[in-house]
Amino acid sequence: MEETFVSKTFPLKPKLKPTSKTSSKTPESRYWSSFKTHETPNLISSVPSITFSGVAPHPFAAAYSASLSLFSPQTLERTHTINSFRDVVSSASFRCDGSLIAASDLSGLIQVFDVKTRTPLRKLRSHTRPVRFVKYPFLDKLHLLSGGDDGIVKYWDVAGENVILDLKGHKDYVRCGDCSPVSSDSFVTGSYDHAVKLWDVRVGDGNRAVMELNHGNPIEDVLFLPSGGLVASAGGNSVKVWDLIGGGKLLYSMESHNKTVTSICIGRIGKEIGDEWMQYRILSVGLDGYMKVFDYANLKVTHSMRYPAPLLSVAFSPDSKVRVIGTSNGIIYAGKRKVKEGAEESSAVGGFLGLGSFSEQPKSRALRPSFYRYFHRGQSVKPSKGDFLVMQAKKVKLAEHDKFLKKFRHREALVSALGKNNPENVVAVVEELVARRKLLKCISNLDLEELGQLLMFLHKYCTVPRHSALLMGLVKKVIDMRAEDIRNSDKLKGLIRNVKSTVQEEILIQQGLQEIQGIISPLLKMAGRR
């Protein structure tokens, strides 16, 4: 039999927004935006270096001002801070076992700390100018690599606090370097003389590099890609990928940043299961505030994110759960990805079963009416294909302003919408009031505090193009009708002043746009004639 019809209540709906066709997210960009950002503000100055420990749970260290802080990867909060520096810390690096950390500062001193006790174990003094990078070679616990403004790359014996090799190939400040992930003897350095040099400590001549690559811009960061055969270098607005095995051939130059690229690191798309998902990406950050994800296998930028400040450093945890970005104004954006517990467990169980031991399945206990879960049984059961679904009528969700509108309490509805932080809803309420011919009455009934709220809203949104036609009219009406109240209250006067300044700003923008239109329209006309 036909379903009986029920009289309906329609909740207020804001106007639809146009959706662009391309905005549907790819799985990859969904992955990259799944890192929920956590802000660590109020560090004293810029954050030039962030580094992750190689052992689980992968804590990370961030250098800022004259201190080095260790962060927990779970809470993304500072756990400890090392302050025994005399100058600004420029770079830090964990040893491969994660128990030691080396840090360099601008006085030219390199110190090695115990991560647990945070005591300086060794002080390496040899650089005469500020040191810009320090790095532990891959799987090598004894040596250290550093470079600085004196243009010399030094290879240290940490235990003895002495320099094994001075590599004097660069003609300008050495800014960065990285050690090969496949060999503990070779490494690359980048310098402001536009050159990336590949060194090998086994080569006797200390001043001649094994290979030299010309980036074309002062180099800010250089990186070995995980295969060990490719190197990425960042400098100017571009990130370039080089093939070392192919004799230093330039593979690709990624130039989608608008300002200098300051730092790059390796990111990994890591779903726990599935081969195609274990892919590496280059994460690059620049002074333009963008973080870009570059797929160097397909030579494509796959994701791009904007931050509200110039970015200086980026790091990605080896277990691909945490992504940390440091800015020039002392904020660290640490992003953590939620990992489904179920996925972890299932993979663990899979491994367990994979061992071949036949474990007994955990028996699910039969539900009895004395159990709490008994009363919730079957609620999450998915219907199978042949099942006949008896649909329950969906309950209409009414917001607070809807309830007020239903009771014809118009002023309360407007105030309640203003109180919530959703401009679309406020506009929808205003439109509904217009349709009910009650808006003007409503405005005249607002008390001073509510009027202030309304003016604050108008100050913020009256020039938004989507709503300006309605809201500018509303501003005029509010000023007309409540002129007396506004004159008597200093607070409201201030708000009106704010509204005025936004309107003036908007007028300037519109004038600028009209000028541009004036320039473009003849061109378009000419193009149309052809």
Next chain:
Amino acid sequence: MIRGGRSYVSTSPAFSNDAKRLLVCTGSTVSIFSTLTGLQVASLDGHTALVTSVIVVPASSPGSRILCYCWTSSLDGTICYWDFSVPEMIKKIDVHLPIFSMVIPTLLKTPADSERSSDLYAYISAQNINKSERPKPLIGQLRKFNLTKSFIGGITLKETQRPEIITVCPSGRFFGILSKNKLIIWKVPDKESDQAILKKIVLHHTKKFSVLAFHPSQRLVAAGDVTGRILIWRGFGNKTFGKPMKYDEDNPGVRGDDDAESCSTWHWHPTDINVISFSSDGAYLYSGGTEGVLVVWQLDTGKKKFLPRIGSPLLYFVDSPDPTLASISCADNQILLLKMPYLGIMKSISGIKLPFYAPEAFKVMCAGYAFDRAGVVALRTEDFHIQIYSLLNDREISEVVVCERNHQPADEITVVVTLVTLSQDGSVMSTVEVRLPEEDIGGLTCLKFWTSTSQNNQFELSTVIYEPHRDSHVSSVAFRPNRPMAVTTSESCDFKLWVCNDGTHRKNELKPSSGWVCYAVGSYKRRPLTAAAFSGDGSVLAVAADTAITLWDPDRNELVGVLGNTLGPIKALSFIGQSEYIVAASGGPKSQLSVWNMSQFTISWSYMLQVEAVASDQNSSTFAVLALLPKSVIQSKETTFVGRDGIILLFDVKQPQPVASWSVTKAEGGGLAFVEANQLEDDISPGTRKHGLLAFINGQHEYVLFDPFNDQELVEHSVLVRKSPAAEETVYAGYASLYGELPEFDWKKNQKAASEVVIMPSERPWETIFSGSSHTLPPLTKLCGAFLEALLQKRPAAVEKS
């Protein structure tokens, strides 16, 4: 010829005694609906004018519930007596006066109340036609009428300025009428006769009354007034009608010398009250009004319960003999069947939506109806819906919610759906809704495209376009035949072509990205564009630019040609079938109908006519025009046009003389369209049909479909009731639903049956021979022989038959 679109809510309906049928007055007929399916099952035809009341003869005993007799009265001055189960007319009584209301109190009295007099008397409210000398003629008359002997009783009870509606007490002891701010109640005499004197009392109030109801058992009357107050008098008429029980002078709330014990006032309704009704047990009072809320008052305590958001003013509330069923008639031509104790809406019987009266600001923007070729019309309703109505079946197909807003029937109208257009195949619909600004802020025009998902005409929203022509209104929308393209024109001097980028199924995406996007924009000499039309094959687009007709190539958006000027701004454009002509209707003081030749760019012929609607047949060179008659003709009292205000003219494009013409009533706001009549094949002679049917819908949304080439006259009487395909189904309740209907238990009969179970000679004994329960069957040996014998005998006959 098909007529339809009549109002279901002109008067209050009536339930049959078993509450399975609802008798609804629809124009000059009474339609009988099944309350279970909500579909029409029969109709009573016989009156020639509006039926004003229908009274079902109540069942005096539970056994007589199946009796289906009713009385009807009509404006044609007759009262009819029907057996509506057959249905057929039993008796017709001519009163010679237009009857506006009729009650028969005697029917309601239980036999125990008073021994029935031999004659049946009705009280009628009629219009006195031959009295008009006085300055304030009292044309309404309240009279008594002897139904048995069919003559008017001697006395006139009351003369009023207008014929009033009579309300009768459910127990048949009193009846009353409202007269401005007075309530006049008569007591029905215990012994009815032609000359019996009726006593009356008058109750006063300061406001104008709007409705009145009597309590079923107590001496209690409730009345609603135009300000929304409900007044309840208890113990009215104690002095006048007898029962002088207590004589304390303290009558709280009673005005002046009115004869009542007490009077109390309830006030909840913000607007005037249209509905007041007591429940059959007398414990509750139902009230409703313009704001569309049914309020249930507990009579003793005054506590309220609500059924809100009915969405339309309530007009009548009718209780049925079945205590679980009641009906509400709403002003939007809808009858809701309520499941009673908890006020659930069970079923709705909706007729064609009635026209609504939009404020002046909308008048210029609104445009009538959208027809598709299969005989479906889309109508705009007041509560922002589009009703899709089938003209051929006279039934609503579906309703589309255009604007998701809560409609308050009593409020000023500020949001209106102004335009609706259907594409030719009926698969795409476009609507334009307008919100009027409040002192120049917040106005909005919104264009919406809807696509029909399947054959069942359920439209789904496809695209929403806010302010399609900036802040100016859309003056017309037209769809291109055979292609998903539409054009909108506006007063702000531009037209836009919209295309649907449907069919581009992207891979990897589950749902196709379909939506309407602007394809091209055009304008002509900065003139306001008022109308647009596509040619039959879709190759030419004609846009009316004020007084000129511009022709465009819609694919390349190029101006092809301009046809010269008409006398006024063009309101409507239409290509004429396959011919090279285009017809334009222009408004203004010099309104004109002009036919243009597109190949020669000249005017072919024209008339000075005020055209309301134009329709052209797709397959021929004929077109029809609905024109309003000029004032001079209407006032000249010419015999052909008496009471008519419009004319339908059928032209062939080659010659200016009309092929045929019909005069019609209520032409203003009417619509006209050619409809293909494939569905009607069964009841139309099998002759080859070239032309479609012409559909005319008048300003009151009553419509008629006729073949313009055969029925040369609009004959009033032939009314075609289409049998609804779904037959009435019986639904059992309680015990019967589990075990089925119990057989009538009759001991004697059973005894007889048992003894009579012998082999009955019948046409096909093998079918019935084993029927019946096994213990009543004769021994098998006996049966078997008969069975085989039957087979042997009858088989050859059966073979022959086949």
